[in-house]
Amino acid sequence: MKSKKHFFTVNILAIALTIFSCSKDDDTPPPTTQSTAIPSVYSKIYGATSITSDGTFITIKTSDQPNHKSAYWANTNSLYEAFTPSATNPSFTGGAFIRAPNNITAQTITLKIPLNPKVATTHSATPMGVMGVALDGVPFFNQYAAGGVSLGGEVNGFDQAWGHPQASGMYHYHVEPYYLTTVKSGATKWGLLGFLLDGFPVYGPKEENNTDPSNLDVYHGHTHVTIDFPSGIYHYHISNTAPYINGNGFYGTPGTVTQ
Ligand SMILES: [Zn+2]
Ligand SMILES: [Zn+2]
Known part of the structure; x- marks a missing residue:
């Protein structure tokens, strides 16, 4: 029973x-959109307002508000710092600092970059405007000033972090982001600095053993293991001369940017 x-x-x-x-x-x-686990390396983009993935693309949103001091913050902002000429002035042309008229202004920028970047069969040129994003949420621009001309005297308008805002106040880096490679706590010349639109990472001017990178291709990159990518990955290295952040064009197929 x-x-x-x-x-x-x-x-x-x-x-x-x-x-x-x-x-x-x-x-x-x-679910209408599958959320996928995001590789931990992307959490290094500390300046992003959100980072999500649909399994094919990583979507990075940024308001482009760097956490470092600049002569381009409004002088009421706690991060405002008057420009002081010094040895770190990136005035490649030897000129004095000339402040552009605009302050840093909050933006709404969304980058969609491939989660698994691949070499492109046809390499496209980098666009004017946003071509990637640095760890502090600031966009990377290519080696040209508006109109596709050489940066020329524009470098004399770079602030202490080696960036400047364009006409609508969008702050950006054309060259090595000096705050990230030198000033920030724990900064190194060899660490990860950000990603380009094709999904490939951007590193500083040195390798992890502090040597100069060797065998760079025309896009300023090569493939080997890094701390962030233990299986090895193609990556760009920033240089001190034009074209600075990467070479002439993307190694991979770029994603999209909306702003
Ligand atoms: Zn610029
Ligand atoms: Zn390398």
Whole structure:
């Protein structure tokens, strides 16, 4: 009697569980966008306002508000710092600092970069405007000033972090982001600095053993293991001369940027 009652209870439970799990499967709509685990390396982009992935692309949003001092913050901002000429002035042309008229202004920038970047069969030129993002959320621009001309005297408008804002106040780096390679706590000349739109990472002017990178291709990159990519990856190295951040064009197929 006792065992029969027990058998009955177990059966009722099993039937109830089956009905419950079936109805749950049938009634739950599939999510409209699959959220996928994001490789931890992307969390190094500390300046991003959000980082998500659909399994094919990593979507990085930034308001482009660097956490470092600049002569381009409004002088009411706690990060405002008057420009002081010094040996770190990136005035490659030897000129004095000339402040551009605009302050740093919050932006709405969304970069969609390939989660698994691949070499492109046809290499496209980097665009004017946003071509990538640095760890502090600041966009990388290519080696040209507006109109596709050489940066020329524009470098004399770079602040202490070697960046400057364009006409709508979008702060950006054309060259080595000096705050990230030199000033920030723990900064190195060899660490990860950000990503370009094709999904490939950007590193500083040195390798992890502090030597100069060797065998760089025309895009300023090569492939080997790094701390962030223990299986090895193609990556760009920033240089001190034009074209600075990468070479002429993307190694991979670029994603998209909206702003
Ligand atoms: Zn510029
Ligand atoms: Zn390297």
